């Protein structure tokens with residue numbers, strides 16, 4: 567079974583990435599390249615990780631007018647990453663534009679998975695109401711965005727593990743749920759509001775879990791990664807090809 571763990575490489579530059587990924591090399595593990603790393607290092611960093619055979623989620627959360635997103639996705643598709651994302655709040659036309667851009671360059675069969683952020687896991691129910699002026703419950707708002715993403719042709723969503731059961735009910739079991747906000751039992755939540763531990767996320771039905779600081783900040787990142795896989799009941803696989 568493939569690992570459901572996506573390691574968030576939230577580092578300032580390549581030097582830190584090189585040191586961190588060394589024990590993970592040869593395992594075709596999933597890694598996530600976010601804004602900090604991509605804006606600092608650019609597309610070369612993606613090429614470097616591809617050479618090392620990592621599977622790459624490029625987490626740039628595009629949110630702009632449909633034409634701009636479509637054209638940006640054409641450039642992103644050329645990088646050969648495995649998963650990309652947009653904000654569902656950009657709406658149907660923007661999400662369709664994202665798929666069009668990816669397919670124009672990579673083709674419908676080979677394009678990366680494209681998922682939409684529903685509500686950031688750093689957003690609490692209180693913030694939803696008081697700051698974003700969304701009068702729905704978190705479950706209802708997230709389910710709505712998930713449905714919109716599905717109707718727009720996307721493959722899944724980014725959400726908290728807590729909302730996975732609602733999303734699967736509305737969008738079906740095959741619709742992917744990629745869930746950050748993962749914390750181990752004694753970890754600090756930091757800025758995350760809607761969290762679960764790895765076993766809890768599995769129980770709730772997450773397809774992938776995104777784990778950053780709980781792995782990158784641990785004393786033995788590879789062992790922490792293996793322990794999380796164990797919590798999912800899967801044996802750590804080393805391909806070393």
Ligand SMILES: O=c1ccn([C@@H]2O[C@H](COP(=O)(O)O)[C@@H](O)[C@H]2O)c(=O)[nH]1
Pocket residue numbers: 574576600683685686687688724725746747748758776777778779780
């Ligand atoms: O709703 C979202 C969307 C993306 N993220 C990203 O996931 C990681 C989480 O890092 P932790 O250190 O495990 O908190 C980070 O790169 C975020 O940009 C998210 O947390 N929530």
